[in-house]
Amino acid sequence: MSRVLLAGLTGKDNDRLQKIYEAVGTPCEVVPTVDGAMERIPANPPALVVVKYDGHLEPIHGVAEVLRTSAPVTAMIAILPDPKLEVAVRVMRAGAYDCLAPTLKPFDVLAASKRAASQKGRALFVAKVERPKKRWVPVTGILISLIVAGNLFLRVFYGPPLDQISLASAHLTGLQWEDRLLWVGDWFESNILCYRVKPGVLKRFRELEATALYKMADGQPMLLCNTPSALVTIGTDLKMRSHQRMVGLPTVQTSSIPGTRPTGLVWDGKNVWTSDGDENSIYRYGEDFKVIETVKSIIPNPMGLAYDKNALWVLGGTPLRLAKLEKMAYGFVWRGPYDVKNLLIEGVTPSGMAIGFNRLWLISGGYPIMASSSLAELTRKASGWFQKESSKRAG
């Protein structure tokens, strides 16, 4: 039976090669030294000799000479320490049919062995040598699954907080979500608080933690919104102020606002908007806090204003309803209204409204709980009209 003689290899290489050859049913004989192999070959010629090249060509020449004289139909391949062209060519010129280098891949070992033996007219094994198929599908599938699972985990980990949160104060007005930050005004304490939603796998771990507290020196905040350049508030004195975000909230700019009952203040990415509960109007302001546009609210007595996904949301009326104001090229379009039920205690008026995490969040004066409801569920069905409303531009 055809066998392979492994000569002068290290224990690790011997084990590896033995496994590879045994997988195709070819027995191996291990000889620790090349000199031992040179004695063994004439006694019982193998089909193939695998010799370790240790930097000296003499052993290769020696084995080649023994093969030429005593075993002319035995082939030799050499194992190189490194895949170097010059070394490989020298060793092959010395008598090896081919050279292999670490790592000894089964495919390369079997291909070289079979070919070397067949060039001498010997069949070492009959199994066809085939390149192992690349496992793209499983690897790609695993990668995609990991990405999807990671994405899902991150979405859960950085998900919304509990649907109802206690903010531990009954004097809160004005709400604004800014990604995972929540800005809240406390008119009684003249404070503006910034909370951050803690990440967590479970909703109950995703609590609010206070990250900043600003004390207003010159007013009591009724409404607030954060803009890239300043923190904007409307105080109980019905003045709109922009503040530097630093201790004492120094006022940068002050302006009067139209109407007598401001109920909402938002930033749409370019302009500040306010709503007034008595005037039934929504106002857009320029950089100098001058009103540049007025939109009549389709909901009577607006009680809150929020901005989300390129649309203004207005809350108001009795019973409480929500409407969406979208800006189109030709003017403004109202969508809705949508009924808002069971979010607050019966008869309690909301004193703050915000949209964040695709939910509507409401807070009421005298009640320290911030409650929320899914915006998708709230707006599933409009409860009335669909109307286009043109705006009146100032000046």
Place this chain on the structure above:
Amino acid sequence: MELERRRFPRFSTSIPVGIRFPKGPFLEGWGRTVDVSAEGLLLESRFPLKVADVIYVTFTLYDGACFENLRARVVRISYQEGYHLAGIAFDDVVDKQTMRDVIAALAVEGHVPLS
């Protein structure tokens, strides 16, 4: 009877060949000639070769005539159980006259068996 259409005769010989790849996953490799002519050679190698690849081959004939880093192009490829059989043609920069003379001399002396 099949007509020989080649301009130069081929000689069967199994000589170790060093291969350098200007691009690809390997920088260098090795193989053996199956036959040689003044125009090119048929090479067997475990290193991947593709048609139109440019490679540089180094080999030494039995009389010691050494050809180093001859620029060549792979013109055809077949595959047999882990070995690429590549027909490669030397580029025009190779001194084919010298090579023809060397190979012809070796063939006459019996170092290179005729195919």
